[in-house]
Amino acid sequence: MSTHNHTRRIFLHGLLAAGCVQCLPRFGFAETGKMNKTQAKYQDKPKGDQQCSNCMYFIAPSACLVVDGNISPDAWCSLWIKKPAEEPIGKI
Incomplete structure (x- = not known):
């Protein structure tokens, strides 16, 4: 796997995780998660x-x-x- 693809994959995983954290309060989780x-x-x-x-x-x-x-x-x-x-x- 090239370094470019590896870096992009890490970035996309981070972006997905950040989006999920933003949705937690919407689904009834406390700010603590x-x-x-x-x-x-x-x-x-x-x-x-x-x-x-x-x-x-x-x-x-x-x-x-x-x-x-x-x-x-x-x-x-x-x-x-x-x-x-x-x-x-x-x-x-």
């Missing part, structure tokens, strides 16, 4: 064994990568994805 609790179907209680504390998006003690606001570790939302098991250090 996160969904509000209503959109995420957030509830203050867990759904079975699914709860924020074992979701891959949860940031202890009370935040989330994808949902805006104060998040309880015992809550649940429709964006829940099981946190992957951590690999023991030193094991391959």
